[in-house]
Structures are given as structure tokens and as C-alpha cells.
Amino acid sequence: MHKFLIHKKGDHVGVATRDIEIGEKVIGVYMDDDSIIEVTANRAIPLGHKIAIAGLEPNGSVLEYGLPIGYAPDGIQIGDYVHTHNIKTLRW
Template identity: 65%
Template structure:
């Protein structure tokens, strides 16, 4: 059973398809080839919210759907809850 979906190879986040608990080992599925990835969640991630699937350096661009959706001023760690507290718009 999967817990999150990753839209495209190269994306840095997946979208939770169920509530994810902190410390839970969760499986994600890449939608473009059905391959799987397992990460351990560092925080609770609510249904429909994002989870980081890898490490991103400070100021790095957050990629989803194959396009940048924002910037992570402090970077991201694998399994981290990704939301407005740790990503900022790249537009302004």
C-alpha cells in the first residue's frame, strides 16, 4: 500500500494520500513509472500535504510536477513535512 504519490521523476516532494504519522516508514509511488520509494516521516503530514523525498540544499528550488513550485530557504531533509512554514513562493 502506498502513502504518497510523486507526480514525476525529478520531483522533490510527494503528496500524502493518507494521514502520515511522525516516525512512520511510508511508501511513495512515482506516477510516471509506478516505481516505489520508501522514506521515514519526520513529522505528521496531513492528507493532501507534501513530504520531502530527498535532501535539498538551502535556497534550493522545490520541484513538483516537473516544475519549480517554490524555494526552500533553509533546505529540506528527506521525510520532512513540506508546507508554507518551510517553502516560499519563487514569484516574489
């Protein structure tokens, strides 16, 4: 059973549909074609929060819905909890 959803192919993050525990191997489903991906969580990720499904270099742009939502000053590894502590918004 999946534990996160990815809005669009090419996105760097998925959204947790259930709480995810640290070290847990979880399945995500791409909403645009129902394909799946498996990721191991590096940290606990609460329901509704983001998990990285792609690694990013420092200052890399973070994509969700196929659009940039922010950038990762220190980079991101697959399985990271993605939130305000490791991305900066593009809104302001």
C-alpha cells in the same frame, strides 16, 4: 500499500494520500512509471500535504510536476513536512 504519490521522476516532494504519522516508514509511488520509494516521516503529514523525498540545500529549488514550485530558505531533509513554514512560493 502506498501513502503518498509523486507526480514525476525528479520531483522533490510527494503528496500524502493518507495521513502520515511522525516516524512512520511510508511508501510512495511515482505516477509516471509506478516505481516506489520508501521514506521515514520526520513530522506528521496531513492528507493532501507534501512530504520531502529529496534533501535540499538552503535556498534550493523545490520541484513538483517537474517544475519549480518554490524554494527552501533553510533547506529540506528527506522525510520533512513541506509546506508554507519551510518553502517560499515562486508565485509572488
